[in-house]
Amino acid sequence: xxxxxxxxxxxxxxxxxxxxxxxxxxxxxxxxxxxxxxxxxxxxxxxxxxxxxxxxxxxxxxxxxxxxxxxxxxxxxxxxxxxxxxxxxxxxxxxxxxxxxxxxxxxxxxxxxxxxxxxxxxx
Numbered sequence: 001x002x003x004x005x006x007x008x009x010x011x012x013x014x015x016x017x018x019x020x021x022x023x024x025x026x027x028x029x030x031x032x033x034x035x036x037x038x039x040x041x042x043x044x045x046x047x048x049x050x051x052x053x054x055x056x057x058x059x060x061x062x063x064x065x066x067x068x069x070x071x072x073x074x075x076x077x078x079x080x081x082x083x084x085x086x087x088x089x090x091x092x093x094x095x096x097x098x099x100x101x102x103x104x105x106x107x108x109x110x111x112x113x114x115x116x117x118x119x120x121x122x123x
Contacts, residue, residue: 002112003095004099009117012089018070020084020117022099027112030057035107036073036084037121045098047083049073052105067093081089089121 008020019075022034035050051073061073072085082099097117102110 002032002101004101004112004114006114006117007096008100009119011120011122014091014098014123016089016121017085017087018089018119019088020097020099020119022082022084022101022114024080024082024101026070027101030077030106031065032101032103033100033105033107033110034073034075034082034099035110036071036082037047037098037100038093039098039116040092040095047107048097050107051075051082086119089119091123093119095119095123 003025005023008018012018031053033052036048037045038048039045047064048067050070051059051061054060070088075082076112097119099114100110
């Protein structure tokens with residue numbers, strides 16, 4: 001069983017930056033596929049970014065179009081942690097951000113979810 005704990009959310013002005021962290025415990029972290037999702041008030045949860053294990057020590061990152069070029073996902077396997085660096089934040093980035101992970105690359109099949117961390121971007 002894998003437990004995920006997000007941190008790093010908060011209130012920031014438009015144009016600012018935040019870095020979210022997702023700390024994992026249990027399981028074999030280095031081979032987990034990990035993603036960030038977000039849910040804004042009144043909206044469905046949506047994909048933001050993922051970093052997928054593709055074998056050996058190689059990973060592949062992909063992003064939703066709405067965050068590409070502004071957000072960067074990375075991981076530190078020594079710390080069992082995935083990060084989401086968010087730059088040039090916009091008010092529409094306001095949401096609860098969730099970390100999720102799974103043993104299958106299809107992010108619709110992620111098995112484990114964190115509790116979420118609130119990100120609020122003021123205009």
